[in-house]
Amino acid sequence: MRERKTAMPDRSVTPAVSPDEQTLLYAESLARLIRAETVSGPGTSGDLKFHAFRELLKEMYPALFARAEYTEFTDGFVLRWEGRDPSVRPVLLMNHHDVVEPNGNWRYSPFSGQIADGRLWGRGVLDDKGGLWAMLQAAEELIREGISPRCSVWFSSASTEESTGRGADEISRWFEERGVRFRLCLDEGGFIVREPVKGAKGLFAMIGVGEKGCADLRFTARSRGGHASTPPKNTPLVRLGRFMAEADRQRIFDAQLNPAVCGMLKSIAPYLGGRQADVMARPEQFRHILVPALTRLSPSTAALLRTTVAFTMAGGSDGSNVLPAEAWVVANMRYSHHQGQKGSIEAIRTLAEKYDIETEVLDPGNPSRITDYTGEGFAMLRRAVEAVFPGVVSVPYLLTGASDARYFDRISDHTLRFLPFFADAEQISSIHGTDESLNLDTLVPAVKFYKHLMKEVI
Numbered sequence: 185m186r187e188r189k190t191a192m193p194d195r196s197v198t199p200a201v202s203p204d205e206q207t208l209l210y211a212e213s214l215a216r217l218i219r220a221e222t223v224s225g226p227g228t229s230g231d232l233k234f235h236a237f238r239e240l241l242k243e244m245y246p247a248l249f250a251r252a253e254y255t256e257f258t259d260g261f262v263l264r265w266e267g268r269d270p271s272v273r274p275v276l277l278m279n280h281h282d283v284v285e286p287n288g289n290w291r292y293s294p295f296s297g298q299i300a301d302g303r304l305w306g307r308g309v310l311d312d313k314g315g316l317w318a319m320l321q322a323a324e325e326l327i328r329e330g331i332s333p334r335c336s337v338w339f340s341s342a343s344t345e346e347s348t349g350r351g352a353d354e355i356s357r358w359f360e361e362r363g364v365r366f367r368l369c370l371d372e373g374g375f376i377v378r379e380p381v382k383g384a385k386g387l388f389a390m391i392g393v394g395e396k397g398c399a400d401l402r403f404t405a406r407s408r409g410g411h412a413s414t415p416p417k418n419t420p421l422v423r424l425g426r427f428m429a430e431a432d433r434q435r436i437f438d439a440q441l442n443p444a445v446c447g448m449l450k451s452i453a454p455y456l457g458g459r460q461a462d463v464m465a466r467p468e469q470f471r472h473i474l475v476p477a478l479t480r481l482s483p484s485t486a487a488l489l490r491t492t493v494a495f496t497m498a499g500g501s502d503g504s505n506v507l508p509a510e511a512w513v514v515a516n517m518r519y520s521h522h523q524g525q526k527g528s529i530e531a532i533r534t535l536a537e538k539y540d541i542e543t544e545v546l547d548p549g550n551p552s553r554i555t556d557y558t559g560e561g562f563a564m565l566r567r568a569v570e571a572v573f574p575g576v577v578s579v580p581y582l583l584t585g586a587s588d589a590r591y592f593d594r595i596s597d598h599t600l601r602f603l604p605f606f607a608d609a610e611q612i613s614s615i616h617g618t619d620e621s622l623n624l625d626t627l628v629p630a631v632k633f634y635k636h637l638m639k640e641v642i
Contacts, residue, residue, distance in 0.1 A: 207625065207627055207628055210628065210631065211304050211624055211627060213317065213321065214622075214627070215299065215304060215306070216244065216297070217297075217308075217317055218295065218296075218297035218304070218306035218313060219306075220233070220240055222234060222237050222283055222308070222343065223282070223284065223286075223307075224282035224284075224344055224345075224347045225346075225347050226347055226348060228282075230258045230259065234259070234281070234282070234343040237281055237343075238261055238281075241320065244320075244324075245320050245321070245324045246324075247327040247328050248263065248265070248324045252264055252265045252266075252339075257351060257358070258354070259343050259350050260340065260342035260344070260352070260355050262338055262339065262355060262358075263339040265323060265333065265337045265338070265339070266332075267334055267337065268333070268334055269335060270336075272334055272335035273335065273365065274336040274337065274338055274367070275335060275336075275337055275366055275367055275368040275369070275642045276337075276338045276339075276366045276368070276369045276370070276596065277319045277337065277338070277340075278339065278341060278342075278352075278369065278370065278371045278588060278592075279313075279316035279319060279341055279371065279372050279603075280343065280344075280346070280352075280372070281308075281313060281316055281341050281342075281343055282342070282343040282344060282346050283307045283308035283311070284311075284346045287618075288617065289618065290305075291619050292305045292619075294306055294307040299624070302623060302624055303622060303624060304621065304622050304624060304627075305619065305620070306620065308620070309620055309621060310612075310614070310620055310622055311615045311616070314603065314605060315603045315605075316341055318603075318604065318627075318630040318631050318634055319634045321631050322632075322633075322638065323337070323634070325631070331639055333639065333642060335367070335642055340355055345587065349550070349588065349591065351588075352591040355591075356595055359592075360594055360595050364595060365595050365596070366595060367561070367596075367597055367642075368560075368561045368564055368597070368598045368600065369592045369595075369598070369599045369600070370565070370600050370637075371587050371592070371600070371601050372587055372601060373392035373583055373601020373603065374391055374581060374602050375389075375390060375603055375605050375607040376388070376389050376390075376576055376605065376607070376626075377390060377607060377612075380448075380452065380581075381456070381464075383457065383460060384455045384456055386576075387573070387575065387577070387606075388451075388576065388578075388579045389565075389576050389577065389578045389602065390579055390602070391557075391562065391565055391566075391581070391601070391602040392580075392581055392582065392583045392587075392589075393444050393447070393554055393555040393556075393557050393582065393601075394444050394521070394582055394583070395552045395583035395584070395585065395586060395587060395589070395590055396519060396520060396552070396583065396584055396585075397519040397524075397525050397528075397549045397551040398516065398518055398547075398549040398586040399516075399528075399529065399547060399549040400514060400515070400516055400547040400549075401493075401515045401517055401529070401532065401545055401546060402512055402513075402514050402515075402543075402546050403424065403427065403513050403514075403515065403536050403541050403543055403544075404511070404542045404544065405420035405421070405423045405424050405427075405510070405512070405539070405541045405542075406509065406510050406542070407507065407510075408509065409507050409508060409509035411506070412504070412505040412506060413505070415507060419507055419511075420500070420510065420511035421508065421511045423541060424498075424511055426539055427535065427536060427538075427541055428495050428513065430535060431495075431515075431532060431535060434490065434491075434492065434493075436532060436534075436535055437490040437491040437520070437531060438520075438522065438523050439476075439490040440471075440475065440489060440490070440520070440522045441467055441468070441474060441475060441489065442488075442489075442522060443554050444488075444554050444557070444580055444582035445488050445489065446467045447557045447580035447581075448579055448580055448582075449465075449467045451577065451578070451579040451580065452464060452577075475489060484584070487584040488582055489520070491517065491518065491523050491531070492517070492518050492584075493516070493517045494515060494517075495513050495514070495515045496516050497513065497514035498512065498513045499511065499512050499513075500512075514546070517529070517532070517549075518585075521551075521554060525548060525549060525551050529545060529548070549586075550591060551590075552589070552590040552599075553593050553599070556598075557580035559597075559598055560597075561598020561600055564637070564641050565600060565637075566578040567641050568637045568641050569604075572604070572629055572632045587601055604629065604630045604633035605623070605630055606623055607623075
């Protein structure tokens with residue numbers, strides 16, 4: 185890694201422009217990041233394209249990189265912007281800069297950064313270069329305006345979030361070794377959405393207070409093999425099939441309401457009507473109603489309440505007329521907080537043994553805690569949301585996916601996940617899919633959010 189600290193640049197105020205001009209300037213700026221292809225995978229650690237991307241950031245944010253202390257890692261970087269009061273513990277703002285492969289047919293080329301139809305299009309605009317751009321743009325503008333935060337603000341960005349998580353793990357351990365602990369760590373996560381629960385009228389800022397753990401498992405069935413013309417009963421693929429069919433019903437995993445889901449239901453209840461509002465306002469009392477109702481509602485709501493397992497890879501023999509001596513499947517498990525890593529793995533291991541199948545843990549994952557949504561960290565974000573987005577309600581929720589934030593629980597009092605962008609269901613579903621896009625009219629408010637957070641809240 186390399187460290188650099190230089191003198192503060194001349195302070196200059198950004199020239200005033202109209203809101204429409206500002207939006208277009210912001211769109212063109214973010215488009216530069218989208219056009220830099222930064223697809224990550226298991227074998228891309230340390231690729232030069234990530235180094236080139238960081239050099240682009242230095243070019244785009246000269247005041248920030250000149251003012252802050254910069255440390256580069258193989259798979260990421262950190263910046264430290266010193267605050268006015270060293271007695272106040274620092275905060276960490278983070279967003280990753282790698283993206284997933286843009287498969288499928290896109291309306292516009294995924295790395296074109298096309299501005300059209302009131303949106304900016306491209307792989308990574310929501311996940312997660314948009315957030316990286318907004319937080320660095322906000323800091324750049326504050327420095328040019330001669331403003332310093334009360335406490336030190338650290339920025340972190342890794343290039344392995346979509347693959348191994350190695351960069352965030354290394355960076356968090358680097359902080360730990362130096363005794364740096366944060367009052368607040370804010371990473372990517374929820375968006376500002378409309379009607380997160382059917383019937384809830386209004387706009388809601390979905391702030392992730394935790395995430396499910398993520399493990400990869402391999403299941404192997406063995407036999408003596410043989411010719412397909414005389415197949416015995418319960419060959420490896422048949423046993424695997426029966427095992428997967430039973431696991432797919434998810435009955436081996438307990439469904440429960442966790443604190444994050446309870447907080448979400450309570451926060452949304454006032455915006456509902458009738459019996460639904462009464463039940464959701466008291467989820468602990470009505471868990472016997474809510475648990476079966478939510479598990480039946482949709483796969484996404486069911487995933488909030490229990491461990492899930494998805495079978496993603498498979499292999500058998502190399503010949504169509506050959507019985508495999510060994511067949512295997514790989515599953516991705518997202519384990520709940522109440523059943524946990526150990527309990528969830530043991531539950532599916534027990535099921536696999538029923539079908540004479542071996543279980544191998546390829547990656548046990550990194551469990552995440554649930555941050556108290558009544559605590560200081562959530563209150564900080566709520567104040568910033570209220571100031572920049574009047575009328576938007578801040579709601580705690582649980583990520584069913586994974587983020588780099590899971591590595592920072594070890595050095596943060598409050599670890600939260602939120603991006604200050606308006607997004608509809610179609611846009612959210614485009615993450616890791618096709619036609620990923622961001623509304624242009626959400627760019628200016630997003631920068632204002634980070635500026636307000638750094639200037640007025642923390």
